[in-house]
Amino acid sequence: MSRDEKIARPLGGLLVVLAVLCLLTQLAHSQGINSFMERRVELGFRLFRTLLSADQDLDKRVDSGGYLPLYLLYRDESEDAQRFGEGLRRQSAVLRGIPVRVEVVSLDELLVGARPVPAGLYLGQPLFKRELRGLVEYGVANGVVVFSPFEGDVEKGALAGVAVESRVRPYINDTTLKRSGIRIKSFFLRVAKHYDETR
Amino acid sequence: MKPAKNRWYASSRWLISLFFVVLLAALVLSLGRYWKTVLEPRLRDAANTQAQTLAQAQATVLAIALQEENTDARDRALQEAVHRILLATDPGSGGRLIRGFTVQLDYELINAEAGSLDRSYGEIDCKGCFNVDTALIGREDELLGVAGFQVGDEFFVLxxxxxxxxxxxxxxxxxxxxxxxxxxxxxxxxxxxxxxxxxxxxxxxxxxxxxxxxxxxxxxxxxxxxxxxxxxxxxxxxxxxxxxxxxxxxxxxxxxxxxxxxxxxxxxxSDKLTLSPKEVVLEDFLDGLVEMSRVRARLKDIAFVHERYSGLPATVLVDPTRLRQILLNLLNNAIKFTAKGVVTFRVTEIGHGPVGEGENVMLRFDVCDTGIGIPKDQWDAIFVPFQQLDNAHTQAEGTGLGLTISRKLVDLMGGNLNLDSTPGKGSTFWFALSLPVAQVSAPRPEVMERVVSGYIGQPRRLLSVDDNAYNRDVMRHTLEQWGFDVEEAEDGRQAVERVNRQQPDLVLMDLIMPDMDGFAALEAIRATHPDLPVVAVTASMRLSEDSQWAEAGFSDFLTKPIEEAALLDTLQRHLHLQWIYRDDDQPAINAALELPPQEVLKALAAHARRHNILDLRGELDRLTHEPRFRAFVEQMEPLVRGYQFKRLLEILQAHQTD
The missing domain is CATH 1.10.287 (Helix Hairpins)
Structure with a gap:
């Protein structure tokens, strides 16, 4: 073995180890992000249901089949969306005695009007600002609850979300609520955290 | 100066104290502020968080009880939950965790008469308690109502x-x-x-x-x-x-x-140096310096060059004694530290102020030599007092104060003493002064000092008062040679007695004496002889400069060692004398003199006319070898030493036959 080879071999090995370490670190990081987001998505299901149960006009949102239609929205990750939809479906068989139907719907499909207006919209994937704005306007126009479990979306206009502090509380955008004309029971508003865009 | 410094120190002490008082006040205030704005709110937040967590746990217990289908079972469960909630205690403080709570329910979701379960339990208006509203969530995540808990603040207080x-x-x-x-x-x-x-x-x-x-x-x-x-x-x-x-x-x-x-x-x-500006004829002033320096240079066998700007003003206002002191010091140093080569003395005009009243001229004085030079790292050191004494390199004599004093004097005159030097090549000391130009041409100083042999009129009696016998003796001999009757006194007391007894025409009074000093003696003399001229004589420069003599009432002042001219001048002024000079009785002296040949006299006169002191000295040296001319040489030498060229010329011309 030449002197150069003696040096080159351990160096090559070291580089491979470093590359693997980098890859693992990256994976762990993305896994961490994903698990954090998934936790927020799944945590939000209960608050979404509580919010819907506090909707004073919930009975009027029942479709012709006698179901309360709820859409789980996604942008491009339909696989994750299906999984989340299944989770929401499992937890939301009945709401205030009304049977619930959960559908996984793409944002584009919804916004082009290919779907009937639901009783509530649950965001299963973070949206770009422009897309979120479009969704919020849809919710305001149709008087539908738009619930986003993702951090910062309520501040950007989503009607409701998750406020994670020492305890988990619903988070309400008062401006959007007012604009959309949805009537929420005062009990809910009393325990929720509020965000007012005008302040 | 000193009171100002003391005031500065006193005010500095106060400032330091003030600084610390402010610092302490700032410390207390900032800590108070830190507690109010940072720590207390943070603690309250922490306590509030704990209260919320606690309330959330209790709300779950309440929600479970409220969802009992059977009314009795629900009431029992609710009662038990209330007891549990209100009895829970903090193990840290021993206080109750929940002081009280209210329940408001959504009767659309609960099977009960509207408002029948909306109740308050425990202490509701609890002072300091954390008020936490918590959602009561049902099995299907529906909102059954809200419970408002009053959570005790013991945790926060602790x-x-x-x-x-x-x-x-x-x-x-x-x-x-x-x-x-x-x-x-x-x-x-x-x-x-x-x-x-x-x-x-x-x-x-x-x-x-x-x-x-x-x-x-x-x-x-x-x-x-x-x-x-x-x-x-x-x-x-x-x-x-x-x-x-x-x-x-x-x-x-x-x-x-x-x-x-x-x-x-x-x-x-001690910042006591003062200047006494006078009108000075620049040409004569510089000539004197040049002659003196040229002699010294010739003795060391080095060249001396004097460069003078032709447009220099005739007369300027300057302290001639101090300027001479500076320039002589620089010139002497230059000659002293130059083994071979040349010393150059240059005076140039580098600027002038407005013509007319208040005209000023800026003169630059340069003294250059080709001596040993000074390394740059020693430039500052040579101005340090007594530096020369430690200077083994130069082995020069003197106090080592010359440059220090010169720098101070130049400063006092409004200039700066500068130095450029290269070791082995030489040095240049220079300074520039802005001097007022005298409008009226000052009379040329009378350089001639005639030898006094007596005075016209009645003999005058003088009293010399000095505790030092040698000084009295010198004074007696000096005065007697001019024809005065001299009485002596050893101290003030004796002086008063002699004045009263012998009625002298003038008293020369030493100031510092044992028993009764000059001041006390004067006071006693003035009581009986208010108009008697009493001249203070002392070796103390301090007394002379403080003008104490004038305030005490002395008529005049003389400094020891007494200069003959000053003494003569003082006596003439106070006794209104007319001197008889030795040349007045010249024939007698001339009779004893054997004159050198006429050509020598002519040569001497020519040298005197040109102020050529070296050649004058050379001629006189040659004459010294012949004993018959010694009397002539002795007559000439004091005049040559005193640079009295005019007087020399007069005498030499008087001796010449054609």
Missing amino acids: LSSDMQGKLYTETALSFALLVVVWVLILVLFKRLERARQLLETSNLAKTRFMANVSHELRTPLNAILGYTHLYQKDRSLMERYANGIQTIDRSAQHLLLMINDVLDFSKAD
Whole structure:
């Protein structure tokens, strides 16, 4: 073995180890992000249901089949969306005695009007600002609850979300609520955290 | 100066104290503010979070009880939950965790009569409690209602009390530390001030010591110089002991020069140097300097060049004594430290102010040499007092104060003494002065000093008062040669007695004497002889400069060693005398003189006309070898030494036959 080879071999090995370490670190990081987001998505299901149960006009949102239609929205990750939809479906068989139907719907499909207006919209994937704005306007126009479990979306206009502090509380955008004309029971508003865009 | 410094130190002490008081106040205020704005809210947040977590747990218990289908079972479960909630205690403080709570329910979701379960439990208006509204969530995540819990603040109180205690302890420690530093600084400052005062006192003592020592040295010098002057006038003594007498005279003059240096330095050190500007004929002034320096240069066999700007003003207003002192010091140094080559003395005009009244001229004086030069790292050191004494390199004689004094004097005149030097090549000392141009041409100083042999009129009686017998003796001989009757007194008391008894025409009074000093004696004399001229005589420069003599009522003042001219002038002014000069009885002297040949006399006159002192001296040296001309040489030498060219010329012309 030449002197150069003696040096080159351990160096090559070291580089491979470093590359693997980098890859693992990256994976762990993305896994961490994903698990954090998934936790927020799944945590939000209960608050979404509580919010819907506090909707004073919930009975009027029942479709012709006698179901309360709820859409789980996604942008491009339909696989994750299906999984989340299944989770929401499992937890939301009945709401205030009304049977619930959960559908996984793409944002584009919804916004082009290919779907009937639901009783509530649950965001299963973070949206770009422009897309979120479009969704919020849809919710305001149709008087539908738009619930986003993702951090910062309520501040950007989503009607409701998750406020994670020492305890988990619903988070309400008062401006959007007012604009959309949805009537929420005062009990809910009393325990929720509020965000007012005008302040 | 000193009160200002003391005021500065006192105000600095106050400023330091003020600084620390402000610092302590800032510490207390900032800690109070830190508690109010940061720590307390943070603790309250922490306690609030704990209260919310606690309330959430209790809300779950309540929600489970409320969802019992059976009314009785629900009531029982609700009762049990209420007990559980209200009995829960904090193990840390021992206080109840939940003081009370209210329940408001959504009766659309609960099977009960509207408002029947909306109740309050426990203490509702709890002061200081954390009020936490918590959602009551049903099995299907529906919102059954809201429970408002009053969570006790024991946790917060306990925590804040702990934190406050810690903060107070830390504040007290910081406070104490600052006070210690404050006290330490004040103590250090006090010590520093004491050290400064001690330094100032010792400096003052040093200056006084130097002044006193110089007085003590000048007193015997007065006697030595007096005697040498007297002996130099005695032809028979000079024939036998000329060399010894002249050596004593030169040595005494050298000592006097050094003492004057020390005195000047001590005055400069205590900012007492003053200037007495006079109208000075620049050409004569510079000629004198050049002649003196040229002689010294010739003796060292080096060239001396004088460059003078042709457009120099005729007369300027300057202190001639001090300017001469500076320039002579620089020129002498240049010659002293130059082994071969040339010393150049240059005076140029580098600018002038407006013509007319208040016209000023900026003159630059350069003294260049080709001597040993000074390394740049020693440029500052050569201006340090006494530096030369430690300078093994130059092995030069003198006090080492010359440059220090010169720099101070140039500063005083409004200039800066500068130096450019290259080791091995030479140095240039230069300074520029802005001098007022005198509009009226000053009369040329009378350089001729005629030899006084007596005065016209009745003999005058003088009283010489001095505790030093040698000084009295010198004074007696000096005065008697001019024809005065001289009485003596050893102290003030004797002087008063002699004045009353012998009625002198003038009194020469030493100031510092044992028993009764000059001031006390004057006071006693003035009581009976208010108009008698009494001239103060002292070796103390301090007394002369403080003008104490004038305030005390002395008619005039003379400094020891007494210069003959000054003494004659004083006597003439106060006794209104008309002197008889030795040349007035010239025929008698001439009779004793054997004159050199006419061509020698002509040559001497030519040299005197050109102020060529070296050639004058050369001619006289040659004549000294012939004993018959010694009387002539003795007559000429004092005039040559005194640069009295005009007088020389007069005498030489008088001796010439054609």
